[in-house]
Amino acid sequence: MVNAIKGLFITCDIPMAQFIINMNGALPQSQKFIIQVLDSTHLFVRSDVAGMIQSAISEFRDQNTYEKPA
Numbered sequence: 001m002v003n004a005i006k007g008l009f010i011t012c013d014i015p016m017a018q019f020i021i022n023m024n025g026a027l028p029q030s031q032k033f034i035i036q037v038l039d040s041t042h043l044f045v046r047s048d049v050a051g052m053i054q055s056a057i058s059e060f061r062d063q064n065t066y067e068k069p070a
Helices: 014-025 047-063
Strands: 007-010 034-039 043-044
Touching: 007 014, 007 047, 014 034, 014 043, 014 047
Parallel strands: none
Antiparallel strands: 007 043, 034 043
């Protein structure tokens, strides 16, 4: 019998993949969203968490963006 899981395939660079993996690791077991880490730049995650991942990445980038003082 074949088991199929609906998910989202993410391709990113290594630091961003580590950020997503660490984000997943900080959650309780019942809320973990990574289905499979395929390699260092590819992840397969639950499709219902796409918005959460995008907002966390956006917030992370905003915190780590240099703005030249006026």
